[in-house]
Amino acid sequence: MSALRIDRVVTSGQFCLDGGCWDVDNNIWLVGDGAEVLVIDAAHDAAPIAAAVGNRKVTGVLCTHAHNDHITVAPELARRFGATILLHPDDDVLWRKTHPGVEYKPLHDGQRIPVAGTSLEVMHTPGHSPGSVCLYQPAKAALFSGDTLFQGGPGATGRSYSDFPTIIASISERLLTLPGEVQVHTGHGEGTSIGAEAPHLQEWIDRGH
Known part of the structure; x- marks a missing residue:
């Protein structure tokens, strides 16, 4: 078995919700080894991900949540590679906005997703959306x-199906209890670490009021 590795692919497109659209760059994460891989957040364009x-x-094609910019080509990649789409069912209403009629396998909190001789633990972290998960x-x-968590603070909660107190609870109770050295691979932009973000929780809470 070859060593586990993490690869990042960046694709560009639009996030659309509540009648508006915004240009975004998305991180797609590939976790695996030389033989097999799990795709996390199949955004915008299948070609560079497939490459x-x-x-x-x-x-598996795993979706951290079901905003359109994170699931754009999930069905296409699943068909291409004969893989299963994985999504927390609390985001079903969002999934159906982009992919009505396309089925997925439901994720649940505490589930372990095997890949390359190891596994990723599913952590249900609602707030940005009802079914948001971290791995x-x-x-x-x-x-x-x-x-859910970025360099400098929590994910946005200003649109439908999101809630600021809920995302703060998810981050403080689930994520900031992890070891400080844990590297955070985010859905957009550059990463961070738990240790870098943990001291700023109260600032985020104050900023959110």
């Missing part, structure tokens, strides 16, 4: 946070 996968087996890989000290 990064190469000839590896795709064990924790202790051996690599890695957290894939979707749009």
